[in-house]
Amino acid sequence: MNLNLKDKKVFISGSTKGIGFETARLFLEEGAKVIINGRTNKSVQDALSLLNNDNVSGLVADFIDDHQVKNLIDSIPNDIDILVNNVGIFQGKDFNDETVEDWNDHFKVNLMSGVQLSKHFLPKMIKRDWGRIIFISSECATLVPSDLLSYSVSKASINVFSSGLAKLTKGTNVTVNTIVPGSTLSEGSKKFLEETALRENKTKDQVEKKFFNDVRDSSLISRFLTVTEVANTILYFSSPLASGTNGASVRVDGGSMGSII
Numbered sequence: 001m002n003l004n005l006k007d008k009k010v011f012i013s014g015s016t017k018g019i020g021f022e023t024a025r026l027f028l029e030e031g032a033k034v035i036i037n038g039r040t041n042k043s044v045q046d047a048l049s050l051l052n053n054d055n056v057s058g059l060v061a062d063f064i065d066d067h068q069v070k071n072l073i074d075s076i077p078n079d080i081d082i083l084v085n086n087v088g089i090f091q092g093k094d095f096n097d098e099t100v101e102d103w104n105d106h107f108k109v110n111l112m113s114g115v116q117l118s119k120h121f122l123p124k125m126i127k128r129d130w131g132r133i134i135f136i137s138s139e140c141a142t143l144v145p146s147d148l149l150s151y152s153v154s155k156a157s158i159n160v161f162s163s164g165l166a167k168l169t170k171g172t173n174v175t176v177n178t179i180v181p182g183s184t185l186s187e188g189s190k191k192f193l194e195e196t197a198l199r200e201n202k203t204k205d206q207v208e209k210k211f212f213n214d215v216r217d218s219s220l221i222s223r224f225l226t227v228t229e230v231a232n233t234i235l236y237f238s239s240p241l242a243s244g245t246n247g248a249s250v251r252v253d254g255g256s257m258g259s260i261i
C-alpha cells in the first residue's frame with residue numbers, strides 16, 4: 001500500500017526513542033521529511049545517527065520548560081503537514097506519594113505540549129486546507145490503574161481535547177485523531193522486564209507472562225505490542241488515505257480496553 005506520504009513535512013514530539021523514534025523511522029521509509037525532538041543534544045544526535053537519513057533533522061526542547069517550548073515552536077517551519085503529539089511521561093506511584101509537582105509535570109508534558117503545538121499549527125493547516133494532527137493517548141485513559149493516576153488522567157484529557165479540536169476542522173481536509181496504544185515494548189518497558197527478571201530471578205518471558213496474567217489480564221494478545229505495531233497505525237492515520245477518519249480515538253491496545261467501539 002502506498003501511503004502517499006512522500007515529501008510530507010512531519011514533526012514528532014519526544015521521538016529520540018520508543019514509539020516516536022519508530023514512527024520517525026517509518027515516515028522516513030515512506031519518503032517524508034521528519035523533524036525529531038528530545039530533551040538533550042546528545043539524545044537527539046544519537047537518534048539522528050541511528051536514523052542516518054538526509055530527510056531527518058532534530059530539535060532539542062524539554063516540554064517542562066515554557067521558554068524551551070516557545071523556542072521550539074519558533075524553530076519548526078510553519079508549513080508542517082503532520083504533527084504527531086507523541087511525547088509522554090509516566091511514573092508508577094501510589095496516589096498518596098504523588099506530589100502536586102508530579103501532577104503538574106504530567107499535565108505539562110502529556111497534555112500541554114500538544115495544546116501548544118496544535119494552537120500554533122492547526123490554523124496554518126486549515127489555511128492550507130490539508131493537515132493531520134495525531135495525539136498519542138494510552139489504554140490507561142480508560143483502564144485507570146490506581147498507581148498511575150496522574151498519567152491516566154492526563155491521557156484521558158488528551159482524548160477529550162483531541163475530540164474537541166477536531167470540531168474546528170469542519171469542512172476542511174484537516175483531521176485530528178488520537179491513537180490509543182496498549183502496553184508497548186519501548187525502552188521503558190524493556191527496562192522494566194529486565195530489572196524485574198533480574199530481581200525475581202526469572203526470564204523476561206516469565207515476567208511478561210506474569211504481567212499479562214496479573215496486571216493487564218484484559219489484554220487479548222497477552223503480550224507487549226511492538227513499537228512498529230503502534231507506529232504503523234500512526235502512519236496510516238497520518239496519511240492522505242485516512243481522509244474519512246476525523247475526531248476519532250483509534251485503539252492499538254491488543255484488545256485490553258474491551259469496549260465495542
Ligand SMILES: NC(=O)c1ccc[n+]([C@@H]2O[C@H](COP(=O)([O-])OP(=O)(O)OC[C@H]3O[C@@H](n4cnc5c(N)ncnc54)[C@H](OP(=O)(O)O)[C@@H]3O)[C@@H](O)[C@H]2O)c1
Nearest residue numbers: 014015016017018019038039043062063088138183184186
Ligand atoms: N510504552 C508504552 O507502553 C505506552 C503505552 C501507551 C501509551 N504510550 C504513550 O506513547 C508515547 C511514547 O511512549 P514511549 O514508551 O515510546 O516513550 P519512551 O520510550 O519513554 O520515549 C520517550 C521519548 O520522549 C522524550 N521525552 C521525554 N520527556 C520529554 C520532555 N519533557 N520533553 C521532550 N521530550 C521528552 C524522550 O526523549 P529524550 O530522552 O531524548 O529526552 C524520548 O524520545 C507516550 O505518550 C506514552 O504515554 C506508551
